[in-house]
Amino acid sequence: MSLTSVVALKPPPAVGEEGIDKVLRALRTHLDMDVAFVSRFRERDRVFTHVDARGVSPLKAGDVLPLEAGYCKKVVDGRLPQLIPNTAALPLAMAIPETRALPIGAHISVPVRLSNGRLYGTLCCFSGYADTSLGERDLSMLKVFAELIADRLEVDQQAKDERLRKHRVICAALAKAQPNVVYQPIVDLARGQICGWESLARFTDEPMRSPDLWFRDAAEAGLGLEMELRAVEKGLAGLTQLPAGHYLSLNCSPQLFLSGRLARVLATCDPSRLVLELTEHSIVSDYGALVASIEPLRSRGLRLAIDDAGAGYASMRHILQLRPDIIKLDMALTQGIHGDSQQRAMASALIAFARETNCSVVAEGVETLPDLLTLRRLGADKVQGYLTGRPMPLALATLWQVPRLPELSDPKAL
Template structure:
């Protein structure tokens, strides 16, 4: 098999295969092709050399994670030009015979090429050896090794880029958590018929650079492994308003299943008035195990904390959330409510969801209401509560309270 054929064989990685698994497959294919006993990748570090990937025919004499001093073995000597990249018979190479590894392992034949990253840095070496001499090894095999080393370097570059990206994201989110971010704005939720103030949705806002939507900040926090921390921080800041808001109103708090699973939310809400708390799970929240989520929510719901499914109608997931979690509140997405006064399809869908809520004992909140005509249409359909720019924009606490007092006045 030629180097080109081997490259074609493994160049297309199946989806779902991690970089590490892919590299394991690469060195196994290489070792099998060469007919040698052991293949490995050695990463050069300042203080040592670590074996990151190992493949062997039978028990391996080395394992991933094993380390050696930088000057031990063949690898550094090959890179320095003291040993040739191809040694078909170590007994014919005096310097190789001086190395204790040659007789200890033993090493009868050895091939090694450097792995250069895209930025020109030396990552380490790709090596194969046999326990016995192999006079059939040739420069063509070294060419094959170089092809594989390039394939591995491409994967390592991708992996290192992801690591750097994750570190940068972690640093940005950590800076947010170390500051007074996010700030919280409050949007009023009113009774549809009487327009009596019932509650407030708490929404996070970020003034930190780069400027982007809150969803993007929370997504980056999740990717950095700090999603639960940032969500909990937003809730901790939001509930500070409870003592200043009218006692009959509730706070709607956005949370992900991951925050619920963590147990930290349950512990934090323990001493807060449950009747004034609503947890909102959005259409975009992926739920792999509804039984687990129900069990994690149970202590909160038993105390009286209500559950709301946000963005209902925006996609399939929200319908599944409703069926599996039996929420107390169903929030109609603005994609349904906006234009509902003149679109019979939107009215039909909203009517079906309202009828479903009536049968299951849930209440319905329509969000994104922007015109008086939409409000009247939703009232006629039997929506319980409404939220939207027509009635109040998201604002900092003092401004939100002032706006509501002005409307009442």
């Protein structure tokens, strides 16, 4: 079973960024002004983080001005009023170079403060012409919008802080040569012998948690490919020590296939001994590009497996679009199958499909002999699970023998 199922997930965009742009557009349009913006104060300057304008704007997101330039700092300090319907009526406003340069005929601005009271910056609107219709109701509305924007900015900052924390944790794990890998045997039911191994990632660093959560955090921190490549490279290191007739199965996300980095890692390996598993949970946005990236490897003998089949709709899309060599039945489908007619019906349908499309079937999560015998009777080709071998270090894998199960060689057991 894949432990990298969430690697496909891309890091999410900053929370609220699009929402703030919409708020600015609504605010500027309602007030019928030319420019609306949010600026963030820094020690000596201020940066325009969001800008919405009618027509060509004299400002754009990312612009930086000295903190004392313009109106914002003066409004926050109380040297200028928050509401200025006509800048010509205020000598201090007319003394500001930007008033004539932009020009600014009407200006309305309020501070943006975070929940802890810290000043973030300002929310401002201005027009090239005076607008004496602006009043206290407009100022009150601007203050409400400033609170809404502050909430969004705070959530955004929390998300950024969390991604930074995850980035540090993942970097520390990579620096300690994490993850480690273990190998779980895959048994051919016709012969009752091991035919392959799946390489699985394991983490011993803090915080202690399942590998899928480590890979999820790595993806969200922008280090998903690095973590995945590390797991692949460590898994491949054991290939030469495993028996020559055994294949090695490795978990790979679509992003790793498409990155071009995987082919370089596999360049020195015998592709006929490799199986790459794509999990049911992996998001594939462009099957054509994915097929093209995999084809050079498959043409050299590498096989493709779809993991977690039967766990959801996505696995069937993967199977139909990618035409794999191996279909791996999810443990949710195989565990307890001996006593569940619906599980048997679903597994039987997938096995029949595999037979029609020349795929082999590996049943995962097999822990009991009745389940194993049921899967063999239904037509599964191979099994993987605690019954035939738990994930184990390489040194033990090189010596492992399938536990004696007389029923495997007894035709009456069918």
